[in-house]
Amino acid sequence: MALSRHLNGEGLTLAILLLAATIVCGLPLFLLFKLGFTSDGALSLGPLLEALNSRSVQRALWHSLESSFLSACAATLLGASVALLISLTDVRAKGLLVFLILLPMMIPPHVTAIAWIQALGPASPVLRWLGIAPEIGSTHPLYSREGLVLLLTLQHSPLVFLLVRAALRSFPRELSDAARVSGAGALRMLVRVTLPLLAPSLLAGFALAFVAALGNFGINALIGIPARYTTLPVLVWRRLASFGPDVLPNVAVISVILAAVALAAISLQSYFQHRMRTTLIGPPQTTLAIPLGRNRTYIELGLWAFVGAVLLLPAASLVATALVKTYGVPLAINTITFENFAEILWRQSVTLRAFVNSTFIAAAASIGIAVISILLGYFLSHRTKSHRRAAGLALGQAEVAFAVPGLVMSIAFILAFIAPLPFLNISLYGTIWIILIAYMSCFLAIGLKPVGAVFLQLDRSLEDAARVAGAGFERRLRIVFAPLVAPAAASGAVLVFLTAYNEVTVSALLWSTGNETIGTTIFNYEDGGYTTLAAAMSTVVVVATVFIMIAMNALRRRVPTGTIPWVN
Structure with a gap:
């Protein structure tokens, strides 16, 4: 009877959540590490040491570490500088600037790579129209280590921008006011007050950019393969495509190395972030708006020029490539055609399946994660310590x-x-x-964070009142808590949808004929030489992404501040 009572309602729901998280998050990783450390049926470091002694693995590991470190440094510098400029000065149109700066983060990396390849190559329609394109037959300027690092920097600097901006908005205003009253100028206040307090956020941004670059597949493949700069994700993809008899153990060992580097980076970041943590006293307030005076116009022009270069040049090249019949044909009135869009939207069965599949998988994953987030978020803020621990174990996985x-x-x-x-x-x-389950595993943390934040803000006396009124667990959750956290859950679901709809890294090895996704189809078009079709499909995806981001603004008045990243 005691066991039956314990498994009723809350206990049973929590047990199911923990079991599900273990099956879809913990178990696959456990099997991966088990295979990576197994030889002849026994645990052994032999496979790992053998892989580390391989020249191809050593070279790919070095390339991954090198490109990730360099791009993370550049992304941290760029993202933090722009965040400080927008958050602490009186530049105008901040909301629009933030939206545009964060936009590249929502664009799939392989689409970013395709856009820049077409923007700067010898056949670039925009550069040829301007008369400054490289000579036909010359090496593409992006096909190098530096080109790879540049695109990784542009892709991941919005992550750093987002973290630094959020940290600046959480600072008590008294710190800056005290420094200014003491006679500190803007530069001195930045060096002596702001940057030391930002150190944990800067470290977190660097770690996020490093891990994101480490696991990036689209840019590493589309830039790295022509440049002969192979990284670990591309090596895994190539090895799995070889279909050898021991292919799974082989790629499992390489994947363990990649996972170990990522987890080591996150662990080091957590350790140093804890050591560098500074306790702040006082509520967050509106950040400073340091007057730029006569320099404001020039700084604003510089910001808009940067945003235009990052967004407009690749976007224009992408659209221009999609509007010509063959890649390399100059864009003119007599060469414009909409055949590529007609081909991908109406004639190509593979692209139609990809749009349907990605829409279904992304929608199902976002809805499923929204429901799970509400349930798990409830237990994460539960007053019972054992419930919080069990929910925390699921969250950790x-x-x-x-x-x-x-x-x-x-x-x-x-x-x-x-x-x-x-x-x-x-x-x-x-x-x-299998793609749907993988999406729910990989993106659960995205949908859970805004919901968990709202649950922590709720007064638990609401639940006490519902208990006194005789409401059981299911009724309390459905009538009291779900309506209160629904806007945050919807916002998280939209972020999950955007991430899953455009991704290629997770599905790159899981797709099969008939189960293509948008990301894998675009990558296969570009990899197969169908550049104009890849450009047309990428253009549609970018337009859809921007439309969804704009539609999210409708939720801004119904969700907690900061839930939608680009809304002030």
Whole structure:
């Protein structure tokens, strides 16, 4: 009877959540590490040491560390500088600037790579129209280590911008006011007050940019392969495509190396961030608006020039390439055609399937994660310590699954679900369902964060009142808590949808014929030489992404401040 009472209502729901998180987040990674450290059926470091002694693995590991470190340094410098400029000065149109600066973060990395390849190459329609394109037949300027680092920097600097901006908005205003009253100028206040307090956020931004670059597949593949600059994600993809008899153990070991580097980076970041933490007293207030005086116009022109160069040049090249029949044909009145859009939207069955599949998977994942986030968020703020610990264990597994590079998670899911499911005798591998489960595993942390933040702000006396009125667990959750956290859950679901709709890293190794996604289809078009079709499909994806981001603004008055990143 005691066990039955314990498993009723809250206890049973929490047990199901923890079991589900373990199956879709913890178990695949456990199987991956087990295979990576197994030789002849016994635990051994032999496979790992053998892989580390391989020249190709050593070279790919060095390239991954080098490109990730350099791009993370550049992204931290760029993102933090822009965040400080927008957050602490009186530049105008801040809301629009923030929206445009964060836009590249929502664009798939492989689309970013395709856009820049077409923008700066010898066949660039924009540069040829301006008469400054490189000579036909010359090496593409992006096909190098520096080109790879540049695109990774542009892709991930919005992450740093977002973190630094959020940190600045959480600072008590008294700190800055006291420094200014003491006679400190803007530069001195920045060096002596702001930057030391920002150190943990800067470190977190660097770590996020490093891990994101480490697991990035789209840019590493589309830039790195022509440049002969192979990184670990590309090496895994190539090894898995070879279909050898020991291909899974081989790529599992490489994936373990990639996962270990990512987890080590996150662990070091957490350690140093804790050591550098400074306790702040006082509520967050409106940040400073340091007057720029006569320099404001020039600084604003510089900001808008930067945003225009990052967004307009690749976007214009992408659209221009999509509007010509063959890549390299100059864009003119007599060469404009909409055949590429007609081809991908109406004629190509693979693209139609990809749009349907990605829409279904992304929508199902976002809805499922929204529901799970409401349930798990309730237990994360529960007054019972055992409930919080169990929910925290589920959250920890979800955060590890999110932190580990997507290509590693896809290998882990192949290992976990390549065999038929017990009792059901059904294999998920090669179906659309394995991609859906992988998305829910990898992106659960995205949807959970805004919901968890709202639950922590709620007064628990609401639940006490519902209990006194006789409401059970299901009724309390449905009538009291769900309506209060629904806007945050919807906002998180939209972010999950945007991330899943455009991604290619997780699905790169899980897709199969009939189960293509938008990301894999665009990548395959570009990799196969169908550049104009890749450009047309990328243009549609970018337009859809911008439309969804604009639509999210409708939620801004109904969700807590900061839930939608680009809304002040």
